[in-house]
Amino acid sequence: MRTLIVIPAYNEELTVGSVVALAKKYGDVIVVDDGSTDRTSEIAKEAGALVIRHKQNLGKGRALKTGFEYALSRDYEVIVTIDADGQHNPDEIPILVDPIVKDKADLVIGSRYLRKESKKSIPSYRRIGLWVLNKSTKMASNVDVDSQSGFRAMRRKVLERLNLESDGYSVESDMVVAATENGFRLLEVPINVRYDVPKKHKKNPISHGFSVLAGIVGLIGYRRPLLLFSTLSLLSFIAAAILGYLALEPYYSGGNVYLTQAIGAGIFTIIGIQLFVAGLTLNVLSKMVRE
Template sequence: MYDTDPGLGTEPARADGLSGPQRSVPRPQYTGTGSSIEIDRLIRMGYALKSPVETPLLHYQMQESLNPLQAPVMPGYRRKISEEIETPTPGFSARKKRTLVAIPCYNEEVAIGSLVLMARRYVDEVLVVDDGCTDETVNIAREAGAVVVSHGSQQGKGRAIKTSLEYAFQGRFDVLVFMDGDGQHNPEEIPFLLEPIIGDDADLVIGYRKLGQMPVYRRFGRAVLDVVTGVGSTITDSQCGFRVLNRRSIESMLKRLKKDDFSTESEMLQVAQETNLRVGERPIVCKYGDFDTSTKNPFAHGFEVLNSLFWLGIEKKPLFYFGAPGFASLFLGIFLWTRFLQIFNETGALSLEYGVIISVLFVIGAVTLLMGLMLDIVARVRA
C-alpha cells in the first residue's frame, strides 16, 4: 500500500541550520478521487513548511527558556541582556556570611569530639584553640574535622579568645561564634544566635542562661559579676561564653582586648560600650550536673574576674578609681576637722587622736587624688 519517491523527503535540519542529504521517505497511497499532481503539490507544501531555519530557531527559543544566560548556538543571534533578561533578586545564598566557630580548650577530651561534629553542620569552619592541653583534646578535635591552633602552654582563656579573633580577622570571616569546650553549650542553637547578626540587628549577640537552670552556687557568683560588669548596660548574663560577633565586633575586640584570663567576657562588654556596638541577647539552654566538665572552680573563677576587672578599671578609668576615694578621704577629713574645732571651742582642749586621724585622711586624700589625675592624663595620651 505504500510507495516511495526519492524526491519528496529531506533530512531534518541540523543545529547549524543546514539540511542533511536527501533520503527516501514513505508516502501513503491516497485512494479516491483527485489528481495525483494535486496530491504531490500538497505533500511538497507540507515539507516546505518545515524550513531549515525554523527548526534551529525553535531549538534556540527552548534553550533561552531553560538557561537565559547561555550563549545562543546559532551564529548571527545577538541580544542585549538589559532588554531581554531581568536581573534576579539576590537570595539568601548571595547574602551568606562566612562563619567560624571558635572553641577555646584546656583538657576537654570528654566533650570536644561531639561538639565539633555538631557545630560543623551550621558553620563553614570550626577552630579549636589548644591552650596547653595535656590529654587527647587536640587529636580528637582534628579527627572530628576542626582546625587546631596550639599555644604550646596554658596562657589563659583570654589569650585563646584573642587568638580566635586574630584567626577570624586574617581568614576574612564575617561572623565569629564563641563556644565553651566543656559541652555545656548546644551547637544546635547556633542558627538561633546567628539570626540578629544575619539580619544586621546587632553587632554582638550573647546567650543568656535562666537562673533556674543553673546550680545555686553559680547563681550568686553570676549575680555579683553581672552587677560589676553590667554597670551602664542592661545585659542579663555577662559571663556567658556562648556569643556571636560580626566583622565590626571582631575588629573592635581584636584592637582593644588586653586581659588573658577569665575576665575576657566582661572586658568584651566594656569594649562594646566604648565602641557603641549594638548588643543583643538570646536565651539558651546550658547543661550542668553530671555533665559539668568545667576545669575552673566557680569561686576561683569569680575572684579572678573581680580582680581583673578592678585592675582593668584602674587602667582605663584611673580618675574614677583613684579620684573618688581621694575625694571621699578629703571630705571625711574636713568633716572631722570641723568637729575638732567645735570640741576645742567648747572645752578648750586639743584631741591628739582627732589631729592624727585628720592629718592621715588629708594626706591620703591629696595623694590619691593627685595620682588619679596623673594616671588619667597618661591614659588619655596613650589612647
C-alpha cells in the first residue's frame, strides 16, 4: 500500500535528519516545517524529504493538516504521522501499518502504555499530565487510548472524513474524537518512546499541558455539550450545598443565618440550573447540526 509519512517539525535541526533517513525505508516522507528559525528545512531536504514550509509557526495541528492536504492530493493509501524530535523509532512504522494492511483497523495509535519498558520510562510529571489528558479525551470520545501519541497510521478514507478543528497540540485528541464519531475502527499497538532527546521541552510543560487540556475541554463542549455542562452544573450544585451548609449551620446551633453564604448558595443553585438547561439545549442543537 502506497504510504506517506508526515513529519511536523518546529526547530528540530538536531533530530529531523535521522528521523527522515530512517522513515524513508517505509514510504515517501514529507516534513512540514512549521516556521522554524533554525536549519530544520535544509537538513530535512538533505536527508531526502519533501519539505513544505510555513512562513510562521501555526501550531502542530495546522502542520499536520498541511501534510494531510498533500496526502489527499496524491494517491496515497496509508498515512503515517511521526514526531520530528526523535522520541519515536521510525523502524516501528511497519508495526503501525500492519493492522491496516490486514484490514483490522482504520486508525492505529502507537501506545507507550502497552509495553512495560515504555510505561516505566515516562517521567512522573508527564505521567500525571497524560492521565488527565487521556481521561479528558475519553470523556469526549468514549475510548481509552494513548490520546497524546503522535505516532499513528491511518487509511486514506479516515482523512477524507475527518474535519479537524484544532490547530494546536490538542489535534491528537481531536483526531480520536472525530474518528470514533465517524465509526472508524481504532486500534493501539505497543511502541517504544525515548525521553532523552534534545529540545524535549520547547514549551513549559505546565502551560503546555493546560493549553492542550483547554483544547480538549473545547472538544467536549462541541462534541458532547451535555456531558460538559452537566459536569459544570454538578460542581455548581456542590458549591451551593457547601455554602448552604455554612449559612445554616450557625442557625441550628442557636445563632443566626449567615446571609452572605445563603445568597451565594442561591446564586450557585441558579447557575447550576442554567448550566444544565444550556447543556440540554446545546446537545439538541449539536445533534441537529450533525444530522
